[in-house]
């Protein structure tokens with residue numbers, strides 16, 4: 001599997017790169033970013049996966065996430081994939097809405113037409129891209145963790161719950177925790193997976209926990225001035241599910257913060273320290 005370098009820039013002594021490759025999973029070219037901190041030439045470093053939210057490409061967190069200083073200090077590789085396949089032949093939302101189709105892959109493998117061929121973001125982020133990263137960057141695959149924002153927070157939590165032995169830590173900023181119960185998720189899961197709600201449970205954090213999935217613990221931050229909090233995010237449902245099943249959850253209400261990258265970048269350092277503590281233990 002070959003990758004093409006789009007750009008590299010030195011930052012905090014490491015290298016921020018953007019790369020393109022032909023994805024077998026999605027049948028399209030995909031672009032992702034990787035920050036590699038300064039390291040000894042023979043070192044293998046822990047890797048943090050960051051899954052982005054609706055409307056994002058790799059670029060949003062890369063340009064606004066303010067993760068590089070902490071990653072350089074802590075010796076963490078930071079990988080940011082795109083959120084959907086893209087290209088002239090890739091179908092999107094019928095009305096060009098921002099919450100389905102392009103930029104809104106929801107980290108599932110679609111089974112419904114016309115999305116099933118390209119919208120395979122679950123396979124992409126859990127299988128194809130990890131192999132590509134392992135082949136091309138100095139990662140220690142035994143030390144991986146995952147984090148995300150909003151739709152990407154949903155992705156991070158579901159990826160962790162379904163792969164508890166691969167990921168040593170998982171955290172989220174303002175995640176969608178119960179997509180089966182909120183408008184963004186109902187639209188996406190119906191469109192990609194069809195109307196049978198049984199098939200949605202594997203892609204719903206609260207449902208996965210109710211069905212017995214376990215994880216060592218989560219760190220979740222949300223802002224109490226987030227416009228999406230009450231209708232789409234519902235962190236109280238995650239709290240209830242974790243309490244019932246004894247999954248450790250650090251759920252923090254951040255006063256005055258909204259849904260934006262001003263919020264994410266404020267707490268990014270906290271999350272990376274939390275990940276590093278678990279990745280280097």
Ligand SMILES: N[C@@H](CCC(=O)N[C@@H](CSC=O)C(=O)NCC(=O)O)C(=O)O
Pocket residue numbers: 052053054055056060098149150151152259260261
């Ligand atoms: N355009 C929409 C809101 C879109 C939005 O807020 N996207 C968030 C993620 S939301 C959940 O997944 C985001 O990260 N945007 C990119 C950014 O750089 O801020 C609307 O107007 O309501």
